[in-house]
Amino acid sequence: MTIPALPSYAMPTADEVAANRVDWCIDPNRAVLLIHDMQDYFIDKYDRTQAPIPALIQAIGELRRAADLAGIPVVYTAQPTDQPDSDRALLNDFWGPGLPGAPEQVNVVDGLTPADHDTVLTKWRYSAFQRSPLRQMMSDQGRDQLIITGVYAHIGCMASALEAFMQDVQPFFIVDALADFSREEHLMAINYVARRCGVSLDRHTALAAIGQPASHSAPDTLGWLRQEVAPLIEQSPEDIDPDDNLLFMGLDSMRMMTLAEQLTRQGRPVSFMALAENPTLNDWVALLDAA
The missing domain is CATH 1.10.1200.10 (ACP-like)
Structure with missing residues (x-):
């Protein structure tokens, strides 16, 4: 069993999000931007020419540039090509060999390549916090907010948001900087976070909080x-x-x-x-x- 080919769908909008239960706001001095699993292996499950992928990459790119300007650390997660069964464990039962079966797809997608000063964490489980130094890194830097982008919204992204909450980190789920197996699962994830463990908001609201304007159009x-x-x-x-x-x-x-x-x-x-x-x-x- 592996990840199936994924359908195109219209990116959800902020007005489809359930009302957030808390009024947390992004503070550039407290935040870290997480770019979650944006590797060719995961994005190639979609038709890259169709929604939501072009909008996803554009939105994450805007947030990444804004984070740099605001001094917000940027952290990537990326699965390795070498995953012994003892490390991959139960993931094999759900998803098969994953990236070890397609090592040529290990790179982060064009347009979002990590910079030298970014942190790239090896991803072993759904949550970005599992078997990683992420929480300690954030604590060392005095940061307790996590801006979450990437794929897949209802799996690793939502798991990271929930674990952030349980480790006293405020998660911010960027509605239009995520993608998922389907529009229904995407909506489920953003609404769960809004109601149970964080704040779901669109990138324009996030960029305004960071202090950078959004790019209002694609080049074409x-x-x-x-x-x-x-x-x-x-x-x-x-x-x-x-x-x-x-x-x-x-x-x-x-x-x-x-x-x-x-x-x-x-x-x-x-x-x-x-x-x-x-x-x-x-x-x-x-x-x-x-x-």
């Missing part, structure tokens, strides 16, 4: 829109003609309204009516560039 607005819209109409991004009427292709009003709300939160205010009256990607590019 049309390409970014294709990535966002494709899973909503169950099409491949490259199959969407910029002049196609998206309503005729199956984009319903509820999904369009959610997209309008997401864009507005990103600092590109556009109304649902404006999108509905001009339902092509080319029209939306013009609207967003103007916004």
Whole structure:
């Protein structure tokens, strides 16, 4: 048994998160950024050209750059290619050989390569705290907050959040800087953290707390829109003609309204009516560039 091929899905948004039970706020002087298991082995389970992967890598990249500017330590977890059965243990029963069966996929994905001053922890179990010096490192630096990003939200990321809580570290789960086996499991994980052990928030809120503005668009607005819209109409991004009427292709009003709300939160205010009256990607590019 191994990790299956994973479906594309629309990245959850902050308005889908259950109300956080606590009002903790990220403090750059107390926080550590965790980039969890963003290795080729795990990301290659998806179609990298489709949501949520392009948005995931962009969001983590923004947080990583902001952390550097704010002096927040960045910690990566990465599984090794050498995992004797005595070390891998019960993981074999659930997931097979893992990375030892695909050593060529050990690297962190392009665009998120660790810098020389970052810490890369060897990952042995779901939680980043297990068999690692993470808690001691944080204690030595006087830090007791963990900003969690990466894959997979309902497995290692959620386990790390729960163990952080149990070790008196405040976990912050970044809704749109995580990915999972499915949208349903992604939502389950972010809602569990919000209700039981931490704070779930989007990257824009996190960046504001860190003191850095978010990048409100991908370099290619049309390409970014294709990535966002494709899973909503169950099409491949490259199959969407910029002049196609998206309503005729199956984009319903509820999904369009959610997209309008997401864009507005990103600092590109556009109304649902404006999108509905001009339902092509080319029209939306013009609207967003103007916004």
